[in-house]
Amino acid sequence: MTSSPEDRFLACFSETELWEGWHQYSDNPHDPGGATYSGVTQRAYDGFRLKKGLPRQGVHAMTDAECQEIYHDEYWNAVQGDSLWAGIDLCQYDESVNSGPVEATLLLQRALGTVAVDGSLGLETLNAVLSCKDRAALIKRVCAARLSFWHKLKTWVYFGVGWNRRDVGIQAKALEMLETEK
Numbered sequence: 001m002t003s004s005p006e007d008r009f010l011a012c013f014s015e016t017e018l019w020e021g022w023h024q025y026s027d028n029p030h031d032p033g034g035a036t037y038s039g040v041t042q043r044a045y046d047g048f049r050l051k052k053g054l055p056r057q058g059v060h061a062m063t064d065a066e067c068q069e070i071y072h073d074e075y076w077n078a079v080q081g082d083s084l085w086a087g088i089d090l091c092q093y094d095e096s097v098n099s100g101p102v103e104a105t106l107l108l109q110r111a112l113g114t115v116a117v118d119g120s121l122g123l124e125t126l127n128a129v130l131s132c133k134d135r136a137a138l139i140k141r142v143c144a145a146r147l148s149f150w151h152k153l154k155t156w157v158y159f160g161v162g163w164n165r166r167d168v169g170i171q172a173k174a175l176e177m178l179e180t181e182k
Contacts, residue, residue: 003181005082012081012093013071015173019166020097025060030158035059038067039097044074071097079104080121087178088129091142094170099149107149111141135178143171 003011020039027035035042037059045059048070062070076082078101079092088108095104102119109117112128132138147167150156156163 003086008086008089008177009072009076009081009093011177012076012090013068015090015170016071016094016097019094019169028158030155032155037062040067040070044070048074075101080126083126084129085135085178086181087135087139087174087176088142090170090174090177091139091146094166095142095146098166099146103149107145108142111138111145136175139171139174139178143167143174 017038020036022038025035025037033041033043035058037045040059040062042059045062045066046056048066049056075096076093079089079096081089081093084092092104092108095107101121105121105125106117106119108121108129109115109119109125112125112132115125115128129138147164150163150167151160
């Protein structure tokens with residue numbers, strides 16, 4: 001059963017929000033992202049409102065519609081979520097939200113092992129993903145690569161336990177999504 005790109009975005013959005021903290025405000029001094037609401041940083045929210053010609057306001061005042069639009073336009077679209085197959089779309093989207101679209105792409109390229117590792121999700125990378133024969137193995141390699149990346153961050157000491165749980169959860173959900181789409 002193949003679902004629409006919009007349905008797949010909503011499924012990935014819902015899964016990532018479980019880890020990001022839907023409707024939760026955070027300003028952890030150990031988090032270099034600073035103040036967040038539903039996982040959206042104040043800086044990302046300021047940029048979104050600026051593009052819309054709206055005045056700045058605290059991220060805690062963000063509406064659900066604004067949150068979803070930010071996640072769709074800045075993270076899902078940045079990793080070409082509509083073009084990816086089910087499961088790897090979640091891995092890429094979730095990592096894009098967590099570490100940024102460029103880092104998500106670098107991890108994917110390293111996991112593929114057959115493309116230039118340049119952080120740009122161009123035709124070479126997209127074609128390698130789409131032609132991948134062992135999709136479950138690619139999901140596992142991407143998740144292993146991101147866990148390795150996180151482990152090297154100086155903030156691992158504060159967030160490592162949660163990141164490890166997140167990686168295990170995202171991998172399990174991605175593999176489930178892959179099986180559902182067959």
